[in-house]
Amino acid sequence: MLVNGRRINSCLTLAVMCEGDDITTIEGLAHGGQLHPLQQAFIEHDGFQCGYCTCGQICSAIGMLAEARAGMPSHVTADLTANTTLGAAEIRERMSGNICRCSAYPNIVAAIRSVAGDAA
Numbered sequence: 379m380l381v382n383g384r385r386i387n388s389c390l391t392l393a394v395m396c397e398g399d400d401i402t403t404i405e406g407l408a409h410g411g412q413l414h415p416l417q418q419a420f421i422e423h424d425g426f427q428c429g430y431c432t433c434g435q436i437c438s439a440i441g442m443l444a445e446a447r448a449g450m451p452s453h454v455t456a457d458l459t460a461n462t463t464l465g466a467a468e469i470r471e472r473m474s475g476n477i478c479r480c481s482a483y484p485n486i487v488a489a490i491r492s493v494a495g496d497a498a
């Protein structure tokens with residue numbers, strides 16, 4: 379989930395820790411029946427199988443894209459002075475904390491790459 383726009387591990391966060399914060403979960407991403415671009419991309423790229431991890435993958439991807447836009451480097455960022463290009467290696471590294479037991483990783487990366495240049 380996103381707390382004040384930043385991705386966090388909801389399973390390690392007590393509700394009382396978020397008092398007064400702006401909380402966004404997967405349920406809050408679609409507006410008026412219109413899916414968030416990442417939700418749509420996950421469908422179009424078959425970015426899930428059982429769907430167990432999908433809520434976290436999508437919320438984390440939204441936070442990750444915001445981090446990249448803000449210029450935050452990852453462990454594999456080659457040039458810390460240039461704008462980050464979100465290639466597959468960057469996306470895999472930045473999403474490495476989100477585990478998928480179905481191993482849908484190639485399609486998850488494809489879904490994220492398809493919207494990486496758009497406002498997420």
Ligand code: FES
Nearest residue numbers: 427431478479480
């Ligand atoms: S789609 Fe099944 S765990 Fe990711």
